[in-house]
Amino acid sequence: MTLAAFLRERSLLVLALLLALLVGIITVVRPGTVTPDWIANTLLFAVPLGLMAGGETLLLLAGGIDLSVASVASGAAYLLSSNAAPLGTTLAVLLGLAAGLLVGLLNGVGVAIFRVQPLVMTLGTGLMAQGALVVYSQKIIGQEQLVPRAVATLGSGKFAGLVPYALFLWLPLALLLILGLRRSGFGRLLYAVGDNEAACRLSGVRVWRVLLAAYAACGLLAAVAGIVLVGTTNAADLSLANVYLLPAIAAAIIGGTSIFGGRGGYGGTIVGALFLTVLDSLLTLLNAPEPVKQMLYGGVILALAAAYTRLTD
Amino acid sequence: MVALRAADLQVRAGEVHALMGANGAGKSTLVKMLTGVLRPDGGSISIRGTPRRFRSPLAARQAGLVSVYQDPALVPDLTIAQNLRLARTPPDVVRQWLGRFGFSALDFATAVRELPLPTLRLIDLARALAAEPDILLLDEITAALPPDLAEHVYAAARQWRSLGRSVIFISHRLAEIAALCDRATVLRDGVTVGVVEPAQGGEERIVALMLGAPPEAAARAGIAAAAAPSGPPALEVQALRCGEKLRDVSFALRAGEVLGLAALEGQGQEELFDCLAGLRRPDAGAILAAGAPQHFHHPADAIRAGLVLVPADRVRALLPQRSVHENIALPLVRRLRDWGGLPMRAERARVAEAVRRLQIDTRAAAEVKRLSGGNQQKVVIARWLACGFRTLLCFDPTRGIDIGTKRQIYALLRELAASGAAVLLFTSELSEIPLACDRVAVLFGGRIVAGMPAAGADEATLLRAAHGLRARAEAPA
Known part of the structure; x- marks a missing residue:
């Protein structure tokens, strides 16, 4: 087997090796950094990203994309923290989730039924959500902002001082997504719709339903991510999740x-x-200035994406 | 996977040379190497005695080898003129050739997207001819052409031969190979198994070489007359009208029957099949399935009524990156109630049964795009076997498929009919109609102009009817 073929078949393994390499570099550059505590924190920080990326995965598989996830996550976090005091924790959390679901459904209706190009549709709803959030924040100026204890625990607490509680949310969800994609009719359809919509239609699949459900699920996952994130930062602001x-x-x-x-x-x-x-x-450990950090970060992402695309085509 | 192991091909100057082989024999791989798309692992290619190494399709072109591929090589959103400019082809020469093909009125400012497939194929051909190649490679160009347009291709190939140049001609139609080609190289399993002169009764030898078995073994398999049909028709069409092309079509199709439909390009057959499959709504008329009137808004409605479509274009029906299993099982998850956990074991059994019945080669089962054309078509049919249906709508299902697979597909249609299914079969290969059908209807100008038992429907009779000529007596002088 040639190297290229090996990389193609085992691209996940290669990525895992790169991940191990990064951890290796950290132990060399800053010995003593990689401790159980560091691992726990890294996993915790990965949870909001992993959840949002989960929604994107569903959509990319189905040939879509969602540029509104960051606004949705920020919005859910902000709605939660500004309504926790008057409504109580449960209702505030539900409100945040409902907002995510609503934007997701809106995206779904636009893309699946009115056939708006996904990039355009979700860029639009993202901007609208951001705008609505600013208007809302001005309306409720002076109202108490509160991150409920349960949410703070979810976003920063650790079971037995070691295992982040957020993992107890992420792991089952991750399992559900992995299994659902492989072993459920909906999962099968996401791949099918992403591969060839016309073939799905010929086979009697109503494509719009699949897309609508996928966008709704992505919105919901983004809202969950926002809630975990506000538990970690313990304060919501309007651009909380934008970097994600x-x-x-x-x-x-x-x-x-x-x-x-x-x-x-x-x-x-x-x-x-x-x-x-x-x-x-x-x-961060290398104390790179923020702009340099962003450039490196973007560069690595581009390099990996380019390498991957070359390998698989 | 090894597609090609030891292929020899020698083409003389002033010759039309056929390259033949069953689907998966390695024809496409050989063509890709000849045209510089793939690089061979071993062996050599020489033109006029000079060894050549093509690093790109452009290099092959410059060496004098120009090809017309299986699918149109034109950018859909550009006009014809813009497409020609892309490849630096002189438009005047192309126009001259198109004039000879009967397309002198073609407006070069038309967007390619708006032209029908046969026109695109002839533009491809004209463009290749305009490059004045020493060797012209035609890869299944006639597969998508109706008989009248295919004649122009033959004429061009003959002219090229008379100029002392060479044509490599790939086709699955034995009749045209016999009429046109001087010699034929036959590939099987990536190896050249013989060079035959098709004109001198070589047809059966070609079939035998391709199949690797004596011709008797492949002869009309299990084609028995269907039981006398009774009861309400599985499908009844009454005065159906749709768009400009489908004007007024009525027919009844009984369970256990294969009804053939013969027509030249664009006589309303696309519209008819689209209406029956729920892809389009008719403007007037009625569709009855098992006696019940139907109004299809989506293919899902047609499938529920038992009508399923095998389209001509396999690419349209398949999920290229997904497995054979997922492709076949696709209709099984079409309803909302199938969105939950998959019944993996039951599904696997159904898929395996369909794969077995159609003898699908599953060596490259992980991605359907790596299967040969014939196997891909079998996957599309297998999908409906796994899902279940009452009436199978086959639109030119053997387009671009090798003779062995063709016979398998016709035998399967007979078998399905014998087990109580109804089959509507449109085919552009008139000579195949008696092989598969009980009756045949001829469509012309959006109306059915003739109907007859398939047994007596020879190609000449059908062709006359398909041109709108009523009877033998009216045949043109």
């Missing part, structure tokens, strides 16, 4: 999900999300 937009899509793509649809899976996305989180932490 590119990484969410990049994690799916460097994890082997094709941007043209029909190929990939959530397992790769998880490794991709961990890789990006560790890369971020390495750049």
